[in-house]
Amino acid sequence: MDAASLLSVALALAALIPILLFLLNRLLYGKLPPGPRPRPVVGNLFDVQPVRCRCYQEWARKYGPIMTVWLGSEPTVVVSTAELAKEVLKTHDQSLADRQRDRSSERFSRGGMDLIWADYGAHYIKVRKLCNLELFTPRRLEALRPIREDEVTAMVESIYTTVTTPGKYENGNLSVGLLLIGTRGFQIAQGLCLYHVSQKNCAYFPTYSPRRQRREALGGKEPPLDGGLQQHHASGVREAVRERRRRAGRAGSRVQVDRDQRNQDRGVALHRAVHPVAQVAGPRRRADLQGARRPARRLTVKIMDEHAKALKERGAQQHFVDALFTLRDKYDLSDDTVIGLLWDMITAGTDTTVISVEWAMAELVKNPRVQEKVQEELDRVVGRDRVLLETDFPNLPYLQALVKESLRLHPPTPLMLPHKASSSVKIAGYDIPKGANVIVNVWAVARDPNVWDNPLEFRPERFLQENIDIKGADFRVLPFGAGRRVCPGAQLGINLVASMIGHLLHNFSWRLPEGTRPEDVEMMETPGLVTFMATPLKAVATPRLDKEELYRRVPYEM
Numbered sequence: 096m097d098a099a100s101l102l103s104v105a106l107a108l109a110a111l112i113p114i115l116l117f118l119l120n121r122l123l124y125g126k127l128p129p130g131p132r133p134r135p136v137v138g139n140l141f142d143v144q145p146v147r148c149r150c151y152q153e154w155a156r157k158y159g160p161i162m163t164v165w166l167g168s169e170p171t172v173v174v175s176t177a178e179l180a181k182e183v184l185k186t187h188d189q190s191l192a193d194r195q196r197d198r199s200s201e202r203f204s205r206g207g208m209d210l211i212w213a214d215y216g217a218h219y220i221k222v223r224k225l226c227n228l229e230l231f232t233p234r235r236l237e238a239l240r241p242i243r244e245d246e247v248t249a250m251v252e253s254i255y256t257t258v259t260t261p262g263k264y265e266n267g268n269l270s271v272g273l274l275l276i277g278t279r280g281f282q283i284a285q286g287l288c289l290y291h292v293s294q295k296n297c298a299y300f301p302t303y304s305p306r307r308q309r310r311e312a313l314g315g316k317e318p319p320l321d322g323g324l325q326q327h328h329a330s331g332v333r334e335a336v337r338e339r340r341r342r343a344g345r346a347g348s349r350v351q352v353d354r355d356q357r358n359q360d361r362g363v364a365l366h367r368a369v370h371p372v373a374q375v376a377g378p379r380r381r382a383d384l385q386g387a388r389r390p391a392r393r394l395t396v397k398i399m400d401e402h403a404k405a406l407k408e409r410g411a412q413q414h415f416v417d418a419l420f421t422l423r424d425k426y427d428l429s430d431d432t433v434i435g436l437l438w439d440m441i442t443a444g445t446d447t448t449v450i451s452v453e454w455a456m457a458e459l460v461k462n463p464r465v466q467e468k469v470q471e472e473l474d475r476v477v478g479r480d481r482v483l484l485e486t487d488f489p490n491l492p493y494l495q496a497l498v499k500e501s502l503r504l505h506p507p508t509p510l511m512l513p514h515k516a517s518s519s520v521k522i523a524g525y526d527i528p529k530g531a532n533v534i535v536n537v538w539a540v541a542r543d544p545n546v547w548d549n550p551l552e553f554r555p556e557r558f559l560q561e562n563i564d565i566k567g568a569d570f571r572v573l574p575f576g577a578g579r580r581v582c583p584g585a586q587l588g589i590n591l592v593a594s595m596i597g598h599l600l601h602n603f604s605w606r607l608p609e610g611t612r613p614e615d616v617e618m619m620e621t622p623g624l625v626t627f628m629a630t631p632l633k634a635v636a637t638p639r640l641d642k643e644e645l646y647r648r649v650p651y652e653m
């Protein structure tokens with residue numbers, strides 16, 4: 096064969112390569128939904144933008160409401176309409192209920208021995224049953240209500256002190272983001288979220304709360320149950336969380352590294368998101384993540400020991416950890432599962448609620464009309480001479496509508512948590528092969544102009560005009576997901592967000608700092624599985640109740 100013939104054979108083969116690849120792809124995966132063209136090995140990893148919900152919404156406009164994205168060599172199917180969300184979370188719910196675990200979640204969860212990262216199967220069904228029947232029952236949540244009210248009033252007291260103490264309230268600006276989440280807020284965040292949701296409701300003795308620590312430090316009235324250990328644990332919780340945050344951030348992608356310090360300041364919790372690029376991890380990252388488990392595990396084991404001791408001395412309390420102790424034989428729970436469940440509650444319940452409050456507050460300072468309407472309702476129902484209680488919620492429909500509207504526009508987990516196909520299914524004529532990751536872009540679904548009027552307008556009234564469920568029954572708005580993996584803490588989450596916003600608005604009026612226009616508030620998300628406001632909100636708080644005693648914490652010991 097002469098050179099010219101060789102060249103034409105080579106060219107013919109080169110022309111055949113795309114066809115061969117297409118046929119191979121078809122053979123392996125069937126007819127996948129369309130999507131951006133993947134590159135060899137890395138797929139679309141370098142095309143995907145850091146704020147993935149926005150990027151996927153943009154791509155969906157180009158490739159359609161069901162599309163395939165290649166994050167490395169695995170296909171991820173992303174759906175972006177209510178109709179397709181229903182296909183994923185209802186019609187094919189059981190086949191699409193496994194979890195995609197990256198290396199960090201694989202290690203944190205010990206191969207899915209908890210609830211969040213467990214695949215759908217016998218273990219999952221068992222722990223989910225435990226959650227539904229024992230942990231998140233209306234009775235238990237009601238029993239823990241005074242603790243939530245204690246914590247939220249502690250937040251109010253703290254803001255009041257900040258705004259009324261000369262010199263503390265710099266330039267008249269209070270950063271809601273920082274206040275609720277970080278810095279001075281480190282204490283508040285611990286009080287409000289970590290210690291509140293996780294420590295008190297879920298895992299730890301109330302003696303670990305910052306106030307109790309302060310009391311111990313200052314020599315208060317209440318003798319600690321076991322002083323040494325408690326002090327150790329209080330700092331241990333922080334150490335474990337910081338350590339995981341530090342390591343997760345360090346092990347993350349370039350995008351994440353830039354944000355790491357800021358996110359640390361703001362109190363990003365344990366299983367913060369990692370940009371997909373970070374999932375391609377080297378041995379150093381793996382070793383790093385392995386180390387990260389240790390402080391958390393050591394700490395949790397100590398807390399469990401302490402609870403076991405206290406259980407013998409004073410009987411069972413209502414905290415989640417006590418429930419888990421009492422029930423571990425009945426449900427045959429391993430240590431890994433008890434520890435995994437405790438950390439699940441911390442990670443799943445902390446960021447989500449705080450993020451939701453920050454976004455809601457941003458909408459409220461941008462929309463004074465809505466703020467005034469909530470305050471008018473609060474004044475009418477609660478009045479100005481007592482504090483708001485959770486029992487007031489049924490009489491506060493506008494506040495509830497506001498929470499729903501905020502979670503519609505700003506779901507804190509805009510892509511939910513990643514699901515994975517345990518068997519092949521067909522959706523909209525396309526094949527979703529076994530092992531594919533499946534994502535519902537709930538952020539995009541809730542902004543779809545085909546199902547929402549003026550979707551970008553912040554208008555709580557839309558939830559008064561129509562009774563729309565946000566806990567998984569209506570596929571147009573899915574901040575908590577739907578189907579068998581729907582968030583088990585949905586009602587608790589709604590109550591926490593309503594309580595925080597209700598108190599913030601009942602006690603204070605909020606406005607933008609001098610010179611800031613509503614359109615100047617940057618409503619952009621951070622990259623990640625959970626999306627904070629990229630620019631922390633700054634707002635000015637003015638107390639609006641007459642009596643000073645209404646700003647005091649309502650303590651409750653449990």
Ligand code: HEM
Nearest residue numbers: 211440443444447448508511512574575576580582584588
């Ligand atoms: C505003 C607050 C909250 C929001 C928006 C939220 C949202 C979500 C979402 C979207 C999922 C994933 C659903 C799926 O994969 O299909 C989820 C799962 C979960 N959430 Fe929440 N959540 C919130 C608060 C809480 C709280 C307070 C707790 C508990 C203390 C909690 C515990 C969990 C757990 C354990 C899971 C895993 C469920 C499973 O995999 O089966 N969440 N949440």
